[in-house]
Amino acid sequence: MAVQISYKNKISKKNTYNLVLFVNETFNISSLKKHISTKEYALISDLVKTKDIKKKIVAFDISSKKKIILVSLKNKITISEVENLGAVFYDKFKNDKINHFVINSDSSINQQRNLVGNFVHGLKLKSYTFEKYKTKKNNKNISIIIFGKNQPSVKEQLKFKAIEDGTFYTRDLVSEPGNILHPDEYAKRLISLKKYGLKVSVYDDKKLKKLGMNTLLGVGQGSIRGSYLVTMEWNGLDKTSKPLAFVGKGVCFDTGGISLKPAKFMEDMTYDMAGSAVVVGLMKSLALRKAKINAVGVVGLVENMPGGNAQRPGDIVKSYSGKTVEILNTDAEGRLVLADALTYTEEKFKPKLIVDLATLTGAIIVSLGSEYAGLFSNDDNLSKQLINAGEKVEEKVWRMPLNKNFDKLIDSKNADMQNINYVGGAGSTTAAQFLQRFILNKTPWAHLDIAGMAFSKYGGALNSGGATGYGVRLLNKLIEDNYE
Structure with missing residues (x-):
């Protein structure tokens, strides 16, 4: 229709x-x-x-x-x-x-x-x-x-349409089945965004290996599909203005890898790339409405499959940051993708802020259901801006705690850290605490765990069920109110 x-x-x-x-x-x-x-x-x-x-x-x-x-x-x-x-x-x-x-x-x-x-x-x-x-x-x-x-006004009409187009593009991506939108196809589609004025750069397995992005590559090594990091740059201001950075988890299908998920509801794991889709939809919106900011979107695209070359529980890998990670559970893969993407984004683009989005943990659904995304941040001002923007567009966020005392739950005896907390509890917080270790230069950063928000079985106020596009309007509002 x-x-x-x-x-x-x-x-x-x-x-x-x-x-x-x-x-x-x-x-x-x-x-x-x-x-x-x-x-x-x-x-x-x-x-x-x-x-x-x-x-x-x-x-x-x-x-x-x-x-x-x-x-x-x-x-x-x-x-x-x-x-x-x-x-x-x-x-x-x-x-x-x-x-x-x-x-x-x-x-x-x-x-x-x-x-x-x-x-x-x-x-x-x-x-x-x-x-x-x-x-x-x-x-x-x-x-x-x-x-x-x-x-x-004509300008406002264009803005509404740009946000709708970006939201619909996000929903389209999340709705695609895993056999169609695998990492190879996803990367190709992102190249097509150049026609809107975005500068798109694609880093394939070979380039990622050379860069040392081993935590990202480790997730995808069991798949016959490639793994990618894709950057999308929008320059609405002069090049001296630092960009705002948005980073998304793009696990196109998540079986859990060797730590295999139960069969029931595994078909929903096509939407484990929703964080990346939000970043892509946002960047398309910014380009369509000619936003007066500099922004960069960075997405890590992988497929987490069990196979003869798949990553094993107990493996130790060296991240792009130089820090080592012991893989205790291959189903805690999103944080591994984001770890390399976050450090690379901070180092290469030196942004004013970084917001990452991911369907990261089931624990956040237990905590907040489908009413709020979990917000974890090292910066009070950025947190307030996100909370206020979320209230205005009804894409709400709820701030959750980060504290150095959680670090002991992810410290490893064999490496710098481990990718899960085997003691139990604080699943979403320890995942965010893990990510925070890859922000090396104290850049204002926020992590949005959107596992309960990206997909809806029953529909919401502004969607009829399925992919919601949650996050595109939230981040557009954040930018509009505070950075344009």
Whole structure:
């Protein structure tokens, strides 16, 4: 299903499209007299008394060809609540026979900036479906015309579309099956992003070996597919401005390796590359909206498979940082990919900050469910910025502890550290504590464990189930509010 948005200055009152108007939460329609005919106003005045006004959206049949739809707004309504209303609107009419709507942007007495833009943004985000591999597709198109003086500016329209495109690209990547989006294919797709103005560099097995990225390479050595580190650079400012860096875990399929996972739900491990997909979607958004910042996205792409050449429990490898790691469990692989990627990002790009994203631990789902991503950070200011951005777009984060006392749980007798805590407990924290050891120059850093947020069996406010795209809008908001 596709939703097409267009903008016009004026439209005839005689049109037979379904008209969408905004009213206050008590459904007082007196402000609508100038927007509809006298006959329509009289009819709605009668009918509204019979409707359940506890509902946010109420539709009235004016004729066999036309509806007038009222959307109620609270006096004090957040951007997120407006977006959610747009999503409710989509759900209400997605299976309806009607597919043409006209939104009067001047009908709202609520003067919130970009109200209509945010309403349609929520509607668009909710409309996403992944039907690439279905032989019978839903070919319905919904057409929405927005008219009036209170529609978004051209610049704001482009920004909304860039964020939607980036979020949808992330969802597309996460939704792909492992036999299609393996590391070789993933790396090829990232090269295609050059057309948006991104500088893309791909480091294959040979280059990674030469660089000494042995923790990343170790994860992928049991697969017939290659392993890669891919960097994507966006320069919206002069080159003297330090970039913001975003690093993502891209385990295209995670069997657990020699420490094999149980068969039940292993099919979900196609989304173990969601952290990398968020970084890719974000970088695409920044390029599309010509963001006035310098940013770099770095993703480690591997496939964790059992095989004759697979990494074994008990192996010791030397990371890019020079620190050695004892592999006690090959299913704690994401932190090994990120370890090399983090040190390389910090050393090569010398960024203002680093945010990494990963579906890293099941323990974070036990802690926070599917309401919050786990936030671990060495910097209070960056943490506050992420928390505030998350609240605004309803992609929430909850700060979890890091403390040097956790270090003893990952210290190894045979190497500098081990990749899991065998004592038990604090699974997400010890994973983050492990990652922190690879930030060598005290760069402000935050780790987002998105294991509970990247994929939803039942759907959420702005998605209909499956890949959520969580993180793209969060990081866009972080950048917009604090660094542009």
